[in-house]
Amino acid sequence: VQLQASGGGKVQPGGSLRLSCVVSGNTVNDYTWGWFRQAPGKEREAVSVVSGSDGRTYFHASVKGRFTMSRDNAKNTIYLQMNDLKPQDTATYYCAASINLVTTIQLNEYEYWGQGTQVTVSS
16 A cells, blocks of 8 residues: 655645545555644654544544545545644644554554655744
């Protein structure tokens, strides 16, 4: 499975971005999907997860109500819609896939990772 993340950029506070993660080598239905982020000097953390088995979701407390996660089976793509962005959302964002079909935020349970895409929120 190969993951290609894109969509990052620089936006002002309050702006929006949509990250995309194009999947090749398998279908999006077979995995749990996660978006993670890592800010300079900080550990990588789970931002949003959707279970591959029952669709249960997880959102980091700091992004609830602002971020949504979706997938397009026809395009084999996972999305992270980010609204009302804040400076503290600045980080490199990664998409990842886990063959463990339950909702998990543990990094070591994700076997496949895309390259990061940089999100910078600044005025």
